[in-house]
Amino acid sequence: MLRRKFVAVALAAAVLTMGTAQAATISFGDAMSVMARDCGADVEKYCKNLNLGNNRIADCLVQNQDKVSPVCINTLVAVTASLKQRLAAQASVVKVCRGDAARRCTGVVQKDAHILDCLIKAQRHVTNKCNAAITDAGWR
Amino acid sequence: MRNRGIRGMAARLAGGAVAAALLLLPAGQAMAQALTAEQLIVGLQGPGTLTVAVDPRALAAEVQANVGKGAAALPTWSKLNSLTQLVVDINFQYDSVAIVPGSYRTIGLIADALHHPLLQRYKFLIVGHTDARGDPGYNLNLSLKRAEAIREALATTFAVAPDRLFAVGVGEELPFDPGNPDAAVNRRVQLVNIGPVD
Numbered sequence: 001m002l003r004r005k006f007v008a009v010a011l012a013a014a015v016l017t018m019g020t021a022q023a024a025t026i027s028f029g030d031a032m033s034v035m036a037r038d039c040g041a042d043v044e045k046y047c048k049n050l051n052l053g054n055n056r057i058a059d060c061l062v063q064n065q066d067k068v069s070p071v072c073i074n075t076l077v078a079v080t081a082s083l084k085q086r087l088a089a090q091a092s093v094v095k096v097c098r099g100d101a102a103r104r105c106t107g108v109v110q111k112d113a114h115i116l117d118c119l120i121k122a123q124r125h126v127t128n129k130c131n132a133a134i135t136d137a138g139w140r
Numbered sequence: 141m142r143n144r145g146i147r148g149m150a151a152r153l154a155g156g157a158v159a160a161a162l163l164l165l166p167a168g169q170a171m172a173q174a175l176t177a178e179q180l181i182v183g184l185q186g187p188g189t190l191t192v193a194v195d196p197r198a199l200a201a202e203v204q205a206n207v208g209k210g211a212a213a214l215p216t217w218s219k220l221n222s223l224t225q226l227v228v229d230i231n232f233q234y235d236s237v238a239i240v241p242g243s244y245r246t247i248g249l250i251a252d253a254l255h256h257p258l259l260q261r262y263k264f265l266i267v268g269h270t271d272a273r274g275d276p277g278y279n280l281n282l283s284l285k286r287a288e289a290i291r292e293a294l295a296t297t298f299a300v301a302p303d304r305l306f307a308v309g310v311g312e313e314l315p316f317d318p319g320n321p322d323a324a325v326n327r328r329v330q331l332v333n334i335g336p337v338d
Binding site: 027028030031032033039040043044048049050051052053054087111115116138139 | 176177233236237238239241242244245246247248249251252255256257258261289292293295296297298299
């Protein structure tokens with residue numbers, strides 16, 4: 001029980017830290033590679049017939065945290081935070097880059113990746129904030 | 141590479157050996173190479189205008205009514221062939237809908253691709269296929285449940301909008317290698333771009 005509380009606190013701390021520190025994010029693919037590497041054996045052992053969706057694997061690992069390897073629990077916390085951070089970064093790009101798009105990409109059709117492509121090409125003239133948002137979104 | 145953007149990268153990939161290998165080699169060989177999000181983004185890009193309107197419910201009804209009759213009984217399904225699509229390898233626990241940890245990365249890469257601005261406004265069909273071992277009706281049900289499991293993971297853990305994702309199963313009816321219906325290469329997941337979100 002105590003450990004579960006610890007996980008919750010660590011998770012909240014990780015999310016907060018990452019949210020403010022603007023650390024570089026990693027892709028969902030890379031996050032899942034780390035998850036499989038560090039938690040694969042525990043998933044096979046304790047959560048074999050459960051799925052990734054609806055938090056079932058994460059919930060199962062936390063429920064079995066007394067048996068699950070500490071490395072896996074740490075990775076679970078980091079990966080959960082990393083997914084949230086990447087999603088937040090992607091959601092923020094349009095807002096953060098709105099001014100840059102208006103300045104540098106007038107007349108560019110606003111669909112698919114046209115604006116993004118324009119901003120990437122204009123990188124040297126784009127604000128640091130917008131450049132950082134695109135990088136954190138994983139779209140560079 | 142870094143500064144040219146995804147469109148520049150797409151152009152190079154499309155003309156290069158990587159994309160060609162992914163599209164032309166038998167799935168088993170293509171899958172043996174490490175899949176990347178870039179390959180998924182390039183391979184699943186929208187056609188602009190869609191040549192075929194796809195109704196996932198019509199697909200499900202057609203295969204349900206023709207279990208065990210194979211491709212010839214599935215004219216609606218054959219129309220999917222003209223759409224932009226990729227085959228990926230996602231493994232499940234035996235007789236279960238649980239994705240094995242070894243395939244978590246592939247699910248993550250699909251999520252990366254679906255969140256990319258180049259694919260963000262498109263809907264996708266997730267089609268589950270089995271090999272021919274076992275009962276065709278059972279296989280159809282299993283393939284549907286597995287496709288639904290992938291959809292659920294993408295729509296919850298990876299926050300892809302659920303209205304962009306449609307899961308259907310086709311069991312053993314459309315083998316990748318019809319000459320070897322029991323072969324592992326027939327167990328696969330097909331991702332099909334079915335046009336812009338309404």
